[in-house]
Amino acid sequence: MAKIAIMGFGTVGSGVLEVCRRNAASISRRAGEPVEVKYILDVRDFSASPDAALFTNDINTILNDPEIKVVVETIGGTKFAYPYVKQCLQSGRSVCTSNKEMVATYGAELLGLAREHGCAFLFEASVGGGTPIITPIHQCLAANTITAVQGIVNGTTNFMLTKMKRENMGFDEALKIAQQLGYAETKDPGDDVDGRDACRKIAILSSLCFGRHVYPQNIPTRGIRDITVQDVQAAEKLDCAIKLIVWSRKNKDGSIAAAVEPMLVPFGNQLAGVDDVFNAVLVKGDMLGDVVFYGKGAGKLPTASAVVADVIDALKNGAAVHDSLFWQPAQPAEGQFRNEEYAPAYVRVNGLNGAVLQTIYGKGSVMFEQDGQCAYLAEQSNDSGLEQAAAKVQALGGSVALVLKKLAD
């Protein structure tokens, strides 16, 4: 009998308990022994719960019990989760978490601690909800050098962009529906719509794929607030969907480029067809070519089932997993990553017309002119070119409202 503890009894944490109970037989077979939740750490009052006897508000209850070999962390954030997880790992207990903020910020350190203390630090559920992404990347692609990763990793914004496309809906209306359905936070939806959630996930994927810690603050991050129905329609004319894309690439000189940005995704690209709350991550391996992992990016039971799969892995393999699931510590880079590769770029500008934009952005075509705005598709552009162009736009009394680079086919 393997005894585990759950820290944080919110949506995912309660899902972990439910999954452990509902699929107890098959989990037991795969783990080699039954898996039982012995403690649940939560500061809130669960005395009326049928599982009241399991609750504790003291981390030491867990740390002092030698029976506990694996701890699930589903508190979220870093204030409590980070010191608790450190203590667990330092005591030789494996930790399985869905906490992307903690992994994106402290992943290298926590992986190092796990190795040092002969236990596992696993976080499959931190990217893609229940969809297997982290494990296939480090295990199944172990014979590949990964050169790039691209994906749609935020279900809320993908749901909104799908609504905007299918129902000619504006951003505000799409957000309202996402909030009504519980996909977006009512109080402050910024983590989703401004791309911060996606940024943490691409930081984790980049660290894993390229072998050294990549920090969220170095990744230029834009969300989807500026996108209008007109932009979506213009994209369709170009046989593209607008998607909030996370991407990361190892340049030939070994440097890394990464970003979170709304992009034009050609219909021929697998990511263009990923709609609603689905997530997909495309990985490019040097031997393998492109592979895509696709599934629902969130949800209580899917996410919890990924955490439980990690628990099984931790029970069976312990620290051995960290031969492949590992990245080196690194200092944050200065400033933000830049992308100097050329690609077509759609720009929507206030206060200037197409003829002027052509002189600024070079060869391209006018998509539409309307209400004092002009949308222009520049044939080739990169970060430096776009910055210089934006300065010229400003000097001429205009302002850049939106930039959408085009993802390769």
Added chain:
Amino acid sequence: MAKIAIMGFGTVGSGVLEVCRRNAASISRRAGEPVEVKYILDVRDFSASPDAALFTNDINTILNDPEIKVVVETIGGTKFAYPYVKQCLQSGRSVCTSNKEMVATYGAELLGLAREHGCAFLFEASVGGGTPIITPIHQCLAANTITAVQGIVNGTTNFMLTKMKRENMGFDEALKIAQQLGYAETKDPGDDVDGRDACRKIAILSSLCFGRHVYPQNIPTRGIRDITVQDVQAAEKLDCAIKLIVWSRKNKDGSIAAAVEPMLVPFGNQLAGVDDVFNAVLVKGDMLGDVVFYGKGAGKLPTASAVVADVIDALKNGAAVHDSLFWQPAQPAEGQFRNEEYAPAYVRVNGLNGAVLQTIYGKGSVMFEQDGQCAYLAEQSNDSGLEQAAAKVQALGGSVALVLKKLAD
């Protein structure tokens, strides 16, 4: 230093050697030690090869060398592969294979041998080429009960169907191009176009997902020879693509249904957009919902990279993997699986008109009448209904040329 042997130096076997050498550093890091190919077993003459010193034509060279811990089997077929693999496993050596015929026929026995002798029998490359499918299913979905699996697992036929759709090309012409490009065998393309290759793969996936051996001979298998340009165009009018689908399902009574058949796939289904030589497998988990694994289904280096990932896994985890990668032996069922669930069915019939077909197939609509043929979309049908209808068609002097059931959205 881990020493391995490769049995069979064809496309995949030579790819394994190449991958081991090209990505030696990262493979060494992940395996915890360098991995070196010590022997290559092949009956052909490779004395002019730069690696001539590695070759042997005697399995005993491998079996008598205690340094060899893992053996790669890329001979193909079962005549030599099966007894050799048995000997390797019985001697406690792990085996990693891309041989779908052997796994589909003898999987349960070989998994049992591996467990018994404390070694690993791994076959990620047997389905989906290099695309991770087997490992994510048994490892990452360990906390799920899998209820169904559907996929496109034969790149050759998928390439041909894509050509037929995009270029209004007939079967013969599409086959010729597939042969010219090396995707289809020139001498006898039957393994691909008649669905036998796909059948072996769904047998493996079904065995893995449902926990007991499912035999290819119990799986009704039809290929794509009967599909015409008219069928492809009629499907498009129904917002569907025609795809060679493998599917498998656990019924509520615990029985299994499975088939390989060309189907109408609604554009809303993720599999409809899987084109060219790409493969995709969709798995339904009770906690997780749908996940899809997508990538190129074949190719020397992709497939070889999956074999090498298995080698790393075997070196690190040995027999422990078989707590989750395992299925029970079972006798073949009598006859073939049947599908009594109702679904829309497209039928193309020689010698009868739409009005007659309506009396036979019930409610539905005529898709086209042309050259003495009629294509009819029956609203609801199952295997028994279709059999009875086919008998009636025959009694009236007609014959059924094609049946395409519709996959759920």
